[in-house]
Amino acid sequence: MHPSSVKSLLQNKTSYKVAGTLWIECEGHRFFGPGRVELLQRIEETGSINKAAKTMGMSYKKAWEMINALNTQSSKPLVITQTGGEKGGGSVITPEARQLIVYHQQLRQRFLTFLENESTQLNSI
Amino acid sequence: MHPSSVKSLLQNKTSYKVAGTLWIECEGHRFFGPGRVELLQRIEETGSINKAAKTMGMSYKKAWEMINALNTQSSKPLVITQTGGEKGGGSVITPEARQLIVYHQQLRQRFLTFLENESTQLNSI
């Protein structure tokens, strides 16, 4: 069946698209997805879990739980924290975290290409 | 960066895989995904929203809301219901619904191929 016959089933006033999300799975549960990627990036930018969470509109608690899960599930820590210190403390991400981010970005790009290709086919006459 | 360097970051006792989900989006919100596909299939098999919901471990209410959303969002109804009748009523899916199911299955197959390809690359040495 050609996808165009599907399009005709839908309301023809708007355009439809194929969307989705993906992640790296470990033992059946999500290990690394878009949310954690963004959190790591913001920690790298701000040097703080607290600030990173606020810029994302996320509670500190949830952010901490996410990076705690990341650190405990991976063989090497992805975020190194310091409590106390000249500015009260702070956090930095490791080179391994940067590698994971780059990999996920490239993976995501390939996925976006896939989705755009499917969407184009779906909306073509 | 080669994906294998990412693998080494993770715990090497288990295998990781790239997983995900996709759906057809309409005006920014999900319109048709795996859950609704399965529900339509079970309605086709059982001839009843009620029975279909039970075999999926889903409440009738939620099932009804899903098929109601499907019917109101698509230009042509996907499920036709009858209240009352010789067996109390029942539901059947339309040819349009069957076409949507087939399209989604084919789309899903292409997606699975994509995921398996990525997973193989991720776990390769």
Add this chain to the structure above:
DNA sequence: AACCGTTATATCTTTAAAAAAATAACGAAC
């Protein structure tokens, strides 16, 4: 020692989602 902003953690409250329960209407069969 006091101060600072952060990490770390527990607890309480609020909110949202899901589930459950209850009720009415429907229409063919008898």
Add this chain to the structure above:
DNA sequence: GTTCGTTATTTTTTTAAAGATATAACGGTT
């Protein structure tokens, strides 16, 4: 008109997630 199992809908209850709040520890700086 009674029975039957289903659809349709509202209401209530339960559960889970999220959010808010509170508190302590930390370690440089002053």
